[in-house]
Structure formats: structure tokens, C-alpha cells
Amino acid sequence: MNNNRKNNGFTHNVLFYAVIFLCIMGIVYFFFGGNNNGGQSKNVSQTQFVTALRKNQVKSFQVQPNGGVYKVTGTYRKPQKMSSDNQAGFSLMNQRSSTTTNFQSSVLQSDVTVNQLQKYADKNNVKITTHPEESNSIWVNLLVTALPIVIMILFFYMMMGQAGQGGGRGVMNFGKTKAKPSNSKDNKVRFSDVAGEEEEKQELVEVVEFLKDPKKFMKLGAKIPSGVLLEGPPGTGKTLLAKAVAGEAGVPFYSISGSDFVEMFVGVGASRVRDLFDQAKKNAPSIIFIDEIDAVGRRRGNGMGGGHDEREQTLNQLLVEMDGFQGDEGVIVMAATNRSDVLDPALLRPGRFDRKILVGRPDVKGREAILRVHAKNKPLAPDVDLKEIAKQTPGFVGADLANLLNEAALLAARRNKTEIDASDVDEAEDRVIAGPAKRDRVVSPQERKTVAYHEAGHTIVGLVLNDARVVHKVTIVPRGRAGGYAIMLPKEDQMLMSKKNAEEQIAGLMGGRAAEELIFNSQSSGASNDFEQATQIARSMVTQYGMSDKIGPVELQSSGQVFTGQGYDQSPYSEKTAALVDEEVRRILTEGHQRALHIIETHRDQHKLIAEALLKYETLDEKQILSLYKDGKMPEKDVEAAEDEQRAATFEESKRELERRENAKSDQENADELPDSSDATVTPKSSDDNSSTNGEDNTTDHHSTDDD
Template sequence: MNNNRRNNNFTHNVLFYAVMFLCIMGIAYFFLGGNQSNGQSKTVSQTEFISELKSNKIKSVQLQPNGGVYHVTGTYRKPQTNNNSTSGFALATQRDSKVSQFESSVLESDVTVNQLQKYADRHNVKISTHAEESNSVWMNLLLTVLPLVIMIFFFYMMMGQAGQGGGGRGVMSFGKTKVKPADPKKNKVRFSDVAGEEEEKQELVEVVEFLKNPKKFTRLGAKIPSGVLLEGPPGTGKTLLARAVAGESGVPFFSISGSDFVEMFVGVGASRVRDLFDQAKKAAPSIIFIDEIDAIGRRRGNGMGGGNDEREQTLNQLLVEMDGFQGDEGVIVMAATNRSDVLDPALLRPGRFDRKILVGRPDVKGREAILRVHAKNKPISPDVDLKEIAKQTPGFVGADLANLLNEAALLAARRNKNEIDASDMDEAEDRVIAGPAKHDRVESAEERKTVAYHEAGHTIVGLVLNDARVVHKVTIVPRGRAGGYAIMLPREDQMLMSKKNAKEQIAGLMGGRAAEELIFKSQSSGASNDFEQATQIARAMVTQYGMSDKIGPVELQSSGQVFTGQGYDQSPYSQKTAALVDEEIRRILSEGHEEALHIIETHREQHKAIAEALLKYETLNEKEILSLYRTGKMPEKAQATANEAAYAKTFEESKRALERKEDEKRENKSDDTSATAQLAASEQPTQPPTPAQSTQPSAADKASSHEGQDQPESHDDTTDSDHDE
């Protein structure tokens, strides 16, 4: 049957191109060969030619023999009237036009060249004879047809490429889906490779069991969900879960992105949906996985694109295909999105995507499990505590944690280490949060001091208001756009945000500006990012969480309200309410600012101690911060670390001095190599510092700048998103 179909397709394609070729040839003949004459030439008969030659109207004649016929072309002495000339492109006859040339044909049996020469000699007419060209007709035909053949060839190649891109070989193959089923034997992903999502995996176990043993469910009258929707933030492992389901069940896995259905041609998306489901039904039991389904599943009727929008047609076809499922077909549709709020309600009703699984951000146990999975193939030093790293990375998803370990491995390789140690993990965490350190950035002493006291202000407020947050690290080393930053970590993972916690976060963000105002009696642009984060928290308190006494327990703005297809000009509340919202936001921010001023004012000595330590050491960890806050001094180990850093600096300076002296000796072409070796042995320190000791240069070794962008708590916004989920 397939062979007959191929033969029929081949026959239809050949006939199609043959008819097209004949049509193009006919058009070309009509325009190019139907009338060789133009407005400057006319065709005359043999009798007219001889008559005009005898009457002295012709100036010159050219003869060319061609198979017993003379092809005659000539020029008139004066332009003649062309009473019967027509143009191949003209629709009406052109009368009374003037021509200066003519064409004719003379049979060799009727007249000879000598006779024509006799007539020409009477009136001094020049006659020339050309040799016979046997291939002139074929040459003209070749020159006429060859460009058309080349054009048809390129047209055929273009249509063939377009057909192959659509999954087939014909012109109409745009409607074929590009996806091919993945080989179940090559899919090595299992549920054991997915960490930190135990509840999500448990929900998908039924899907795997149904694909392996459907009779277990059908004999009890149960019907497996026809669609499973995985929703959650980006990077949480939705696609990995779908691959794990396919790997565990061992069935064909059709994976396609939502954007692959949509093309510039109308109806292609719907055709590809039909073709995809036909392939899945033939390979049943199987899994169809549509990644980023919001590309075609957005809410209909939002006034965008009209009623014949290509995306809406694709969605309609998807709805029809999913609604037509039967329980014994063994085809399950899985889809992933991070914007389930924009999906069409018809797509989410029971019978289609009737099982929704939230793949959220992992908790501390989940993060530890994810770290252990990604650390399997990496040499980790014993001083690395993955549990502690999991506590230090709230809000990180699986992709962030994988990137964290990869950055640590890159740093260890850059430092020529054989293992990834704690210093590499610490630096990698800073790079993921704020970007790479910029030690070479130049800044003035005044600006550096401003940054130190600014970050010390965040730290002091965070230490005083430490019921929910703990100060983990503070630094004035510029990274990315931040001139410095302070990291505040929650004591434990939070799913809810209290009003007290929100106000403490706002006060902590205002600590940098409050310190500048108290110490320097001025304001800088370094608090711009602080204000952005604080304003977001205050607005959420007023419009979403109902934490304003004047507004009351009313939700005025949903977190997922933008671009949900509900319209763009609809205001969620009146102008009077909007003014009241702005007033409440300003009041909350002002209260946080006043509280920060009060805390720093009452803790001047601790604030100064932390700022001076930042100017000296540039980076302080949690233990050092607590020691400065309680005793005003750095712990003894920190002093030893400072001595080690100074020793590392001396070692590097002596090494560079030695290299300079060796370069000078090479330039002078000195032969006394033994003296150079003795000098190297005498100047080099007996024990170089370890790489971990040399990773913290002292404040005197480098200068950094404060760009006016302060970015503390780079991953603290996860509490809000967790609450929203």
C-alpha cells in the first residue's frame, strides 16, 4: 500500500511538473518566439523583395543559405511604411509604422545568387553572402529554452527543500510535523536522575504504570488522565520529568515545541497537529510532549489577530484531537509551561489537561538532593558541605544549582586544582548571584568609603532585625553592576510572608541610604536597586497581600494579570484608589527608612567597626560580622588570614621581581646562569601560599569602584514567588 502511494505521488509530481514546463514553454514562445520582428523591421515575400530590389528601394542585402532556402535580411534606402506590423505584446494592430529593415526568404530553385547580383548592380546595391549555419535553429532554441530550464530546476529544488523541512518530500509537506519519535532504548533518563521533586514524581508514577500495564486500570473501569500539564518557574526540571516518564515507561516519546506548529502559511499549524497525533496513535502506547505550550495555547478572544488567527486555528485543532481520545489508545499528552495563567480555559478542562502538576522551586532538602546528583561526576573536596550550600541558596532551581557546580568546576580548573574545594564553591556562588568580581576597577578613596559604610548600614539593620533573616556575607568587591552587596539569608525556607517580615526586609533595604545620610550627610545613586526591591515589596503588601489598614483586605492587582488576554486598557481600580495606593506605598517605605535611621544611629560603634573592616578586608563572612558586632574586633583566625594574604602578596612581588631580573639578563645575553639560579633560590620564599589563601587580595593590592548600583539579597525575591505559587 505504501509503495502504491509512493508511485501515485511520484506520478502526480511528474505530471504536475510536465504540465508546468509546457505552460512556461508556451508562454515563452508567445513572448519570445511568436514574433521575431520588432518595430524597426518587417517581413516581405519573395516577389516583394525582388520588386523592391529592381525599383532601387534597397540599400544592402545579406544572404544566408539554409537547406535550399536563402534567408534574406536587408536595409532600405529610406524608411518604408509597414502596413501589417504587429507586436507580440500588443493587443491591437499597429498601422502606418515606419521601418528601415526587412526580412524575406528566397527559394534557390526560383532565383540564383547571380540573378540577384545582376539586379543589385543596376542600382549599386551591396550584396553579401554568409556561410550556412546548420545548427542555427538548435542554437536559437537552446538559448531560448536553457534559461527556462535553469529557472524550473531552481524552482524544483526550492520546493523540495521546503518539503523536506516540513517532514516530507513534496510541495504539500508543509503540514507534516518535524518531530520524530525518540528511540526508547536511547533514552537513559530515569526518575533517579530527577532529584528534589519527590511529590511530582509520585504523581507521574501512575502515568508510567498505565503505559506499562494498562489492563491494571481498565479492568477496574479507571481512565488514565489524557493530559498532564507541568507548570512552574523556568529551570525547575519540567522537561526532565517528561523525559524521565518516557524513559521509565520505555515508549516512543514525541517531543516538540509549541512554536514549531506555527508557520507563515495559514492552516499549517492545524495540519501539523493532526499529523503529530496520527503518528502517536500509530506508535501507541506513546507520549506526546509539547514544551512551551503557551505559544499556541493562549486564551482566545482577546482581540489580537482576528478570528482567523493561525494560533487560534492550531489551538482549535489541538482541542479537537485531545477531546477525541479514547482510554485504550494509549497516547498521553504532556505539556510544560511557566505561564499557566495565560492558557485557554478550554485547554484546562477535565478530559484534556485534567491533571496539573506544579513543579515549584525546591526546598532545602530538594536543593541538597539536586546538588548531590550534579556532584556525582565531579571531584569534591571534603571541606565542601553540600547541605550548607543548600541552606545558602534559597530560591535556586535545578538549573541554577547545576550552573553553580559547573562554575565551581571551571574555577577549580582555572586554578589548576585537582578537586573542587570550599573556596571555589563560595566564589562560584558569588558569581552566580552577582557576576564575576572586577578587581581591576579603579575608584576613588571617597567612593570606596561610601560603599563600605553603605553596605555596613545594610548589615547593621539586618543584624538587629534578625528574626527572619540572617546576614551571611557582605563585600565591597564590585561584581556586575553592583559596587558591593550584602547577602541576607532566611533562617528557613518560607512559603508565607508575614507583615513583620516584609517590613523588616524594607528596613534592611533602606539601611544603605540611611547610613549615607547619617555619616556623609549626602545621598548617592547606590541605593537605586534597594529602592526598586523595597517598592516591589511595599506594592505587593498593599495591592496583593491586603497588609494596608487604609486599603483593607482587598486584592487590587494579581501577580499574573499582565498579558493574560483580558485586555490592556482595563484599570483594576479607580484613580482615587490608585492615589491611595501610592500614598500607602510611600508611607510604608518612609517607615522603613525611619526605622533604619534609628537602628544605625543607636549602633554607631558597631556600624563603624564593620565599615572599617570592609575597607581593610573587603569581604566579611557571617562569623566575622558577628564578632565585629559583638566585640568590635575581628576573630583571631581572620587576623591570621590577613597575615597569609600579606605573605601571598610578598611572594607574588618577589616572584615578579625575579622574573624581571631574569628578563634583563636575557636581554643582556649574560652567560652567568649559575648566579641567576642562586639569586632565584635566595629570593624565593620557602613555602608558597595555597590557592585558597591567595584568593583574597588585601585592600592595598587593588581598587574597586561603586557604580551607583547596589544589589544586596540577589536571590531574596524567591519568598514572594513561592507565596504566589
């Protein structure tokens, strides 16, 4: 397959350069083809040629009959000045040359004979050469005339062929669909490869059974849904489910993206829809899968500045094919999107996409099943507990979990291990949430102390208000743009958020700023991301959840994304209500801040103990944090392990520092060997402090250092 593509590309390249070469040769022939003597030639009339021959100005010339005309080319005895007409074709190529000794002319056979020219030549001792008339001159003229036309035809043919390769092999194939059918032999994905989506698979099993045995349903008068819409957040496995349906059913499976229907030519999208359904009907029963259908199925007539006619024509044709006059017997259409709120209502009505399957984020049981699927081909050490990992990754979708295990495998390979152990998975989890660790970042002692007490503030508030969330880990190791972070995990997966839970989350987010104010009597930019998350929760409480006594149980803001054209510039409530919303949001945040201040003030000793442990060990896990909070000390085994890890980190840092000093010494020695220069300047190397606030998962509180 790849070799054929390479050969086709090579062939097209050769043809392209061949056409370019022919064009260049045609241009050269056009300018220089009539000049047989080399150099520039002066075009003279018949009278001028005869006069110059009589005056003995011609050194030699050649005569060749050519259809009733003598074609004359020759050489002057002295250089002659060229006229502007002769220089027009060469002004860009040779502006300095204004004289020439070559000339060319045409003499009518009826006016002057060869004998007369011979007589004039003998009189002045001029060399004359006579050539017979060329028998193939007609063919040469025809070739010269037709060559530019042939070149243009070939050029346009190649251009149209290249433009039509997307939907076919030429310009007439623009309307052909790009989808190619695949069968169960090509598709190896089965329902057993899809984990964590048992209810979704059960809904699709009916589709598979209908494709295998339609009589079972027809006997009962049942009609299988003609359209199945898979909707849900990105990475939840919608496309994988569609592949599993095709693999289980063993029928032709046509897969295409929504953006493949729309081209720059009007009518191409609708034509491709017709061709796609025609092919699917010929091979019925079959499945059509349209990925990212929102690219072509958006709501009609609601775009800024009017609708997109070509996209709307494509959507109209899709609606007709799915439930038109002729119907789509034996063809099941599946589609996937993560923006079902922007789809046209006509596309979602019964008879078209009449079965909607929500493919949501998996729960802890589903995450464990997904981890087991992705861990099949990975050697895991005995200390890796997939069930525990599933508990530590709330909110992760299938793509996130696959990336987590892949990062762990990469880390294990980087460390020259033969198995993936728990430390690799733990590091991979941190990398997925916050990015790679930046242990070489230069951090001042005061800033490091600020980060430690900031994260300890989050930790203390989280330990006290632990009804819904527990502190899983806290660290001051910089990752990404964050100077440190604390991971708070829910005790169990929650579908609903209570008012108490929301208020505790806000208080926990305010713990970092409260600790800074109590310990250092100052404020830093590290709490900016905490405020961002807290403000989002507080505004949702007021405008969506009805958790404000002053506003009441009213939804003032939809949880869905704003779709252009649906009241985008129209405020859903009055200015007075908007001011009241802002006042309530500020009240909730202020109460959370005061609550965090009170908790840290009443737990000063534990707060200081955790902060000092962070300064010493940099990272604390859940067991160590609870031991410090309850017993006032770390477990002995954990202390020894932490000290070993710290010694290893110190050794690595000392090793890197020694290498830096040796490199600096080597550079200095090389500089001493160079000649002294009074213009030499030394530019100090500044540390990279471009860390600012950043977004993160709602289960993590990051502390970000200040920007320079």
C-alpha cells in the same frame, strides 16, 4: 548524520549555482546568439540588403537556407550608422558604439534566388559564402524555446523544496509534523537523573505504569489522565521530567515545541496537529510532549485587535484531538509551560489536561539532591559541603545550581587546580548572583568609603533584626554594575511571609541610605535598587497580602502577570483607593527608614568597626561579621588569612601597575622616535563608571555607584 546534511547542502548549492549559470547563458544567447561575426550587428530588411549589394556597399556575406528563408549575415565596406531599434538591447552595455560594419538579414527564397545574389556579388567583386541548411535547426530552436521554461520549473522546484524542508521534503509536506519518535534506546534519561522533585515524580510514575501495564488499571475501571500539564518557573526541570517519563516507559516519544505548529501558511498548524496524533495513534501506546504550549494554547479571542486565526485553528484542532469524538486511546499528551495563566480554559478542563503538576522551586533538601546529581562527574575537595551550599542558595532552581557547579569547575580549571574547593564554589556563587568581580575598576577613596559604610548599614540592621534572616556575606568588591552588596539568607525555607518579616526586610533594605545620612549627612544613588525592592515588598503588603489597616483584607492586585485582553486598561480600583494605596506604601517605607536610622544610631561603634574592616579586607563572611559585632575584633586565623589574601591582591595590583608603566614607557619611546607633528593631540583615558542600579535576587542587597 552530519555528513548527510553537509552533502545535501552541497548538492542544493551546486544546483542553485547551476541554475544561475544557465540563466546567465540564456540571457547571453538571447542578446548575442544571433551574432556570428562578433560585435554588434545591424538588422536590415531584404530590400535594404539587395540595394546595398547592388551599390557595392557590401564587402562579403554568407547565405544559409533556413526553412524557406535565406539567413544572411555579412560585413559592410564602410561603417554604417545603427538605428535606435538596433541599439535598444545594447544601450546599457555600450552607449558609445553607434556604428557597425556587421549586418544580418532574412531573404525569402521565393523572391530572390541564390543565383541572383551570386550575380550581384560577381558584378561588384563581393565575396559570397553559401552554407547548407542545418538538419538540427528544429531541435536547436526547440531547445532555445524550452530552455527558459525548464529553468523556471527547476527554480520553483528548488524553492518549494527548500521551503518544505521544515515539515518534509517539498511543498506538499508542509502539513507533516516535525516531531520524530524516539525510544528508550535513544533516551538515556531516567527518574534517577531527576533530583529534588520526589512528589512530581510520584505523580508521573502512574503514567509510566499505565504505559507498561494498562490492564492493571483497566481491571479497576480506572482511566489514566489523557493529558499531563507541567507548570512552574523556568529552569525547574519540566522538560527533564518529560524525558525521564519517556525513558522509563520505553514507548515512542514525540517531542515538539508549541511554536513549530504555526507557519505563515493558513491551515498548516491544524494539519500538523492531525498528522502528529495520527502517527502517535499508529504507534500507541505513545507519548506526545509539547514544550512551551503557551505559544499555541493561549486564550482565544482576547488578543489586541482580534485573535490570530491560524493559531486559533491550531488550538481548536488540538482540543479536538485530545478529547474529540474519536478520542485518543493509548496516547498520553504531556505539555510544559511557565505561563499557565494565559492558557485557554478549554485546554485545562477535565478530559484534556486533567492532571496539573506544579514543578516549583526546590527546598533545601531538594537543592542538595540536585547538587549531588550535578557533582557526580566533578572532583570535589573535602572542604566542599553540598549541604551548606544548598542552605546558601535559597530560590535557586535546578538550572541555577547546575550553572553554579559549572562556574566553579571553570574557575578551578582557570586556576590550574585538580579539584574544586570551597573558594571556587564561593566565587562561583558570587558570580551567579552579582556577576564577575571588577577589581581593576578605578574607585575614588571617598566613594569606596561611602560604599563600605552603606553596606555596613545593611549589615548592622540585619544583625539586629535577625529573627527571619541572617547576614551571610558583605563585600565592597564591585561586581557587575554593583559597587558592593550584602547577602541576607533566610534561616530556613519559608512558604509564607509574615508582616513582621516583611517589615524587617524593608528596614534592612533602608539600612544603606540611613547609614549614608548619619555618617556623611548626604545621599547617593547607591540606594536606588534598595528602594526598588523595598517598594515592591510594601506594595505587595498593601495590595495583595492585606497587611494594611487602612486598606483592609482586600486583594487589589493579582500576583499573576497581566495578560493582554483581560482588563489590561481597566483599573481594578478607584482613584481614591489608589491614592490611599500610595499613602500606605509611603508610610511603610518611611517607618522602615526611621527604624533603620534608630538601629544604626544605637550601634555606632559596631557599624564603624564593620565599615573599617570592609575598607581593609574588602570582604567579610558570616563568622567574621559576628565576631566583629559581638567581640569587636576579627578571629586571628581569619585576620591572617585576610591579610594574606590582601597581600596577594596588592601584589597582583602592583604587578599590573608595573606592566602598565612599562607599556606606557615603551609607547613613549616609540612616540619619541616618530617625527614631531604640531597636530598631535593627547586624549586622557577616562575610568569606566557606567555603574547604575540593577536588579538582583531578593536575598542580596547591592550598592551601585553613580553614573557619569
